[in-house]
Amino acid sequence: MSLSETKEFDLITLGETMWRLSPPGHFRLETAHQLDVQVAGTESNVAVALSRLGKRVAWWSRLPDNAPGHHVANTLQTYGVDVSGVCWGGSRLGTYYIEFGSSPRPSQVIYDRAGSSASEMRPDDFDWSLLRHTRWLHLTGITPALSPSCLETMRRAIAEARTAGINISFDLNYRGKLWTTVQAQPIMDELAAGCHLVITAERDAKAIFGTSDLPELSQRWNGATVVLTRSAAGATAYDGGTTYDAAAFDVQMVDRLGAGDAFDAGMLSALMDGKPLDEALRYGCAVAALKLTIPGDMALVSRAEVEHLLTSGASTIQR
């Protein structure tokens, strides 16, 4: 994975980003008078976290040319993500509502993303030649579920990245509200087989492919490195030869969303820094733990904070 320093971006990612609208505290959406606005998208979450960790990152998507669309682009720029590759057009920003539960009442997500600008993304919307000045492409399994043109864009992205000879990571991110496991399986297999690093929740691997056996999954996907995540139970990786484990950190949770994306960003950042896979797993777990303490989907952490946690563990106050 050694890559020249002359690349323009460390990583490019593409996907849909939405407004996440939530009533404050534990109030029910059905009685909402106010909604908090956050920007959320699995790929842009990865992009923001990587940028905070010091990487040069670009995020590609389609956004409507109106206030909500610009709100999304502005927010990603806030954290240093390059949005100059965004294709402006289409009629609406996808949104989703989330109501935060408290055990035994589950948090509830209501997607309102049909017909979004992002779902109209097409392969020709982007300047693929930029991949030749980039070290890494990161994709997720949400995009192919959004529309046929999104699937075509994914296929094109993988083909172009392979031509450019750069690394490709793929987080399956299975969403049961977008498609069934039966629909997802052949597409996921096709796409994963073109990538070098495949990440998935263990539960989803079992549901879609009927197995969470790492060597079996690696073999299925042309020998890709495979990472299984298990929320509070940490992560396991297999690089075609060895299996590595990393434990999750104890967390007093503030906001559950985006932890998987934070994990991806931490792992990718460490890999780009030349760290071995086991350290990268642990780095990912640290970023995920910090994310869980921060409101919103984005891991608004600093590299120093991540490394302080990895070396010194948790502390209560710094003054």
Add this chain to the structure above:
Amino acid sequence: MSLSETKEFDLITLGETMWRLSPPGHFRLETAHQLDVQVAGTESNVAVALSRLGKRVAWWSRLPDNAPGHHVANTLQTYGVDVSGVCWGGSRLGTYYIEFGSSPRPSQVIYDRAGSSASEMRPDDFDWSLLRHTRWLHLTGITPALSPSCLETMRRAIAEARTAGINISFDLNYRGKLWTTVQAQPIMDELAAGCHLVITAERDAKAIFGTSDLPELSQRWNGATVVLTRSAAGATAYDGGTTYDAAAFDVQMVDRLGAGDAFDAGMLSALMDGKPLDEALRYGCAVAALKLTIPGDMALVSRAEVEHLLTSGASTIQR
């Protein structure tokens, strides 16, 4: 317009109601961190105001069977509107964003209503036999612009109301973001010709029909009573014989939206109470003036407040 007291509802109205999402104060939508949630729809605005003025009112529509959908129905119930005729189904609640300007910066509306449950409304969604126990049907020119099935529902509504022999009022409510004046004209004409009372902004009448001449418009629509509104300049009505004028009240404006609906409700309430057309116009202007001082689209006034304004004029404090 004398109607038996035995009718179950004083008025039924049907149309789309949305969530209105707005950043607080004069903040720009592009920088929003929080959005205020209001329930807004021209027909439900009329329904709520009429209910507050003492009328028994039902509102019919389609709503998604999720938290935003129930939020809308709950809110209308809060103010006594009957929602038992709502047809539950479809995938999303229409929403719109509004950013409040300040001169010379205009307030801006961004509709996000495509594919809403309401736009999938069909003639068979409703129990038309209820019109036989109702005094009045109120419709608007937004509904036919939403979808072909909405237009069909409008046609059916007018036909059923005519069969039932009840009053039909129609506020043209032209929306330039939904269709052009050229598209609107024949449909508006067709529908207005079936109604007894047609209300329109003077500006829209000119734009769509090329005239705001009251006798000409009345003749065009089978002799309907026609009311022209002119925002701060009041309203004029023509009942086929006489023209009546009413001046608008001086207002220190708090929220501009919904004033036209408040006017309709005030006028209809007065007509149902047997008041003559000129008094009804004035009653409408009073309800509209009070609405302009209340945040949100709905005229949350009481009959006593309206009548106090009509008889005593404005006052600064009651203690």
Add this chain to the structure above:
Amino acid sequence: MSLSETKEFDLITLGETMWRLSPPGHFRLETAHQLDVQVAGTESNVAVALSRLGKRVAWWSRLPDNAPGHHVANTLQTYGVDVSGVCWGGSRLGTYYIEFGSSPRPSQVIYDRAGSSASEMRPDDFDWSLLRHTRWLHLTGITPALSPSCLETMRRAIAEARTAGINISFDLNYRGKLWTTVQAQPIMDELAAGCHLVITAERDAKAIFGTSDLPELSQRWNGATVVLTRSAAGATAYDGGTTYDAAAFDVQMVDRLGAGDAFDAGMLSALMDGKPLDEALRYGCAVAALKLTIPGDMALVSRAEVEHLLTSGASTIQR
């Protein structure tokens, strides 16, 4: 308990409902700059929860004809409770302040309900003939403590319900700030003896009657079914023959108030649906558990949520 479907209401309840005013978060009332407003009353809490579970419910009370009074009626209408039987009059809405503690600091309630409209309730304020079109009457032991005329209204309610031959449930809801156990005992006994289902906290039964022995209590009250609740330790019921137990659910608490009322509503709903007493207890525990996760006194749940909890247990997120 089989009741004809032709009844107009499934249940009527009567009692006082107040504004509950609380500083946000854990702030002290003594330093409050803002107060959150909630509507709270043990009987209206039961009414709202039952309405959400699909029952037709009416709530009777006295309310002042001013903005706070209408706020209460509006709020109950929001959730489908019929308030047409409310008697409007009197000079003030009862209120109470609550400051939320955190262990070891207790939450503190300060009642400000003396002289409220509800405390002036009289037997002739209500149309008792409606009980003949109703399946169930629900009362609590707060009402008789408010005033002599409230006690008379309770006596009349029980007499009318017995004449109508409908079910009567009675939650003792002993409040030490309203009367002593010595004052309460004979009144509670007199009223309970006229009811079919008596619910009480085990602690209160011991304090007022010196026993929490179920058969003994049942016998004391003419063989009524008796239910004892024990907060986090669940509930026990005795139907004159058998004793049934139900465990409470594990809860990450958001708002402690109203859980007992939610329990009552869940149990009554299940009984009206023809479920046996042990299932009804469990249903009550589920509604109470969900209430504890929702800000405010009212159990703003859906039947589907309750049944999901009963069949699938707690889950963290649904997306």
Add this chain to the structure above:
Amino acid sequence: MSLSETKEFDLITLGETMWRLSPPGHFRLETAHQLDVQVAGTESNVAVALSRLGKRVAWWSRLPDNAPGHHVANTLQTYGVDVSGVCWGGSRLGTYYIEFGSSPRPSQVIYDRAGSSASEMRPDDFDWSLLRHTRWLHLTGITPALSPSCLETMRRAIAEARTAGINISFDLNYRGKLWTTVQAQPIMDELAAGCHLVITAERDAKAIFGTSDLPELSQRWNGATVVLTRSAAGATAYDGGTTYDAAAFDVQMVDRLGAGDAFDAGMLSALMDGKPLDEALRYGCAVAALKLTIPGDMALVSRAEVEHLLTSGASTIQR
């Protein structure tokens, strides 16, 4: 009016202070989710403004010994008012709701003060000997309307102040919701006749005494100095010989309440500083103008701000 510098307080005042609860902005009370809490009482408003202008002031009243009662005392202490003479007891803090209107919708006040601790004030609650170490006593016409024991306390206050030989000012502050003009007239006359300075809105003087003729009123009240206020039209005073006028300042109003109390405080402060009556009127108008720009009932101004306004007029920004 020359008074020794050795007095312990410059002024003592007594009366009822309440919580003022208001929905934010222009929202209606009937739809309130949150209420802003302010401390408001005509006499304590005067006390706070005088303290801010550099006077040593004590406020006497009865307050309940609970969180709302201590909130009131704390708040007055914040601004330097001595509350050590407060008599703690009784069951409730009087409150009032205010909903802010916007023309033509009036602001609305709903009092909820019956049975308050303050209304149970009795002559023996206070240590009258302190008046001998005080320069001035300030009273208002709200107190005698609250209860017979409040009236007795007023009578005692005037008698004690006369014995101590100190100045007594009396703002009639007629409140139509507490008593009729017919009830108020003899009491107002009796009390005013014992005071040296009587202040009243011109409108109230006409309503209660049938005249706003200054010499006539002065004569009626044993030759007291009489001040008539006319809101935006300024104030006029008569000292038994000469009539003085002061114009009100132009104000962009933020909160209408408490301006009269601010006027009183400004005028009294100037008189205590030895300024002539015409300057005192103008000083009062300046404090009132600044009060109108500040949320809440209290004139949270500084002496420097008042004097800057009097000497330099209005300015838009100081930086």
Add this chain to the structure above:
Amino acid sequence: MSLSETKEFDLITLGETMWRLSPPGHFRLETAHQLDVQVAGTESNVAVALSRLGKRVAWWSRLPDNAPGHHVANTLQTYGVDVSGVCWGGSRLGTYYIEFGSSPRPSQVIYDRAGSSASEMRPDDFDWSLLRHTRWLHLTGITPALSPSCLETMRRAIAEARTAGINISFDLNYRGKLWTTVQAQPIMDELAAGCHLVITAERDAKAIFGTSDLPELSQRWNGATVVLTRSAAGATAYDGGTTYDAAAFDVQMVDRLGAGDAFDAGMLSALMDGKPLDEALRYGCAVAALKLTIPGDMALVSRAEVEHLLTSGASTIQR
């Protein structure tokens, strides 16, 4: 002023940016419980507005490497301003408090900027070679008043820009709280004499130089183009030959701060677009007018909005 399109930035500006902390609404700072946080600095305000109008802009300064410092850099990035030239170091972010008045109470600014990182700015903190790839340098008269090293940085900036042969604009922005007119005069003269475009409030020109005669000022500063601004009374410019006037727009003001910076940005943008000076003045007035309707110091407008105002005038709502 024709400049090659190959320059990397359209404009570079340098100066201090602070946190602006203000109590909400019209509350007094002395009673604040919450403060709104805005990012404010005259040069960064210009940078943000220019970026929104489509220019590539860099902002240089010194910021502390802590959360407030990053907050400032992030916020400028949000709106597309390049902050890669920021020099990180020093111990604190300058802040200022602003309390919003209402006539006759003035708004009040309290600076807390002593010892800020920006005041420690030195000439060697920046890479001046970048000016050779830039079209324009913008400076203000606040910087030289902050510290001797800031003044040296200003001198260096002007020298480097002259060497690079690019345009230099200079807004005097006299701040009486930082230095006297006597102290400012020689420094202002020295710096202005090195610039091509000098902007100043007419009032400040009179106070510092004893004249607002345009030809005289232009001559004083080596024939620079001079622009005088007069708040609500518009602006006047003199290009060495002709005098041009532009009227201000009527505005319903929301936030007074930053309007002068918005004017500068509008004028500079138009000049860069090749528009003549009179059009540039008018463009500046339009951006300033829109700014006054937006909370915060920054002109968060779009080019389309500015041009709509210039061509169509004010409108109330767009829907």
Add this chain to the structure above:
Amino acid sequence: MSLSETKEFDLITLGETMWRLSPPGHFRLETAHQLDVQVAGTESNVAVALSRLGKRVAWWSRLPDNAPGHHVANTLQTYGVDVSGVCWGGSRLGTYYIEFGSSPRPSQVIYDRAGSSASEMRPDDFDWSLLRHTRWLHLTGITPALSPSCLETMRRAIAEARTAGINISFDLNYRGKLWTTVQAQPIMDELAAGCHLVITAERDAKAIFGTSDLPELSQRWNGATVVLTRSAAGATAYDGGTTYDAAAFDVQMVDRLGAGDAFDAGMLSALMDGKPLDEALRYGCAVAALKLTIPGDMALVSRAEVEHLLTSGASTIQR
């Protein structure tokens, strides 16, 4: 420790008090849009808690004569602390930012106190003769770290208190961001040796003096009573003869800051009431526990609440 009742104050304390600015909830300071304002200073925290427990307390410091300075003085007056000894002057109020973490993310404090008015405190700023009418002087180890003149003020305070023959307590309160342990050690030793009661976190004793052995520390400081605190692990005291332990209470924490100050106040209050040292320790632990449940740095408790906790333990609700 018996002291005459004729003393004017029970205790005087002096030190710096700041504005504590924090983003709401768990939001990051770097993304703050609003900051909550609290008043915080270790000595004024002690003063407020003692005042709430019934003691007459004065707080001395230097404050700027502007809105933030008066905000601090007002806030302490709110809770009955005498601020008449404050020396007004200097240019700024010290502030600090705190961002609340959640495990494993630490809370973070950023001080912005350099150049504050308080750091310019000098020995002659205060009227030391008042110590002769006071029972107790309380000091902390933050003051000597602020500036040389602050150290001199501390030395003078101890000398004057010794002359007056009153008790002196000293909480070391070591702050690593103000000085190193090597710098602190000789100063701490010098000052502690002049005091009767020295309180320190066990961790700090070890870091500064290399020991937490109580007899050794007591001997080092002329036989002073020494108290070691250990957060959740309680406190230990040594009075020159006996060692006493007190356990901390279990707490569901709301706000971690100020607990040590609350402990001091509780212990000092009990000692002033003549309670033995072991009871005083326990009293301190109770006040600290209640403080941890209250937002802000100040222990806004009542004596009754503390004593209820000591005698009855924790309870969940009082109604």
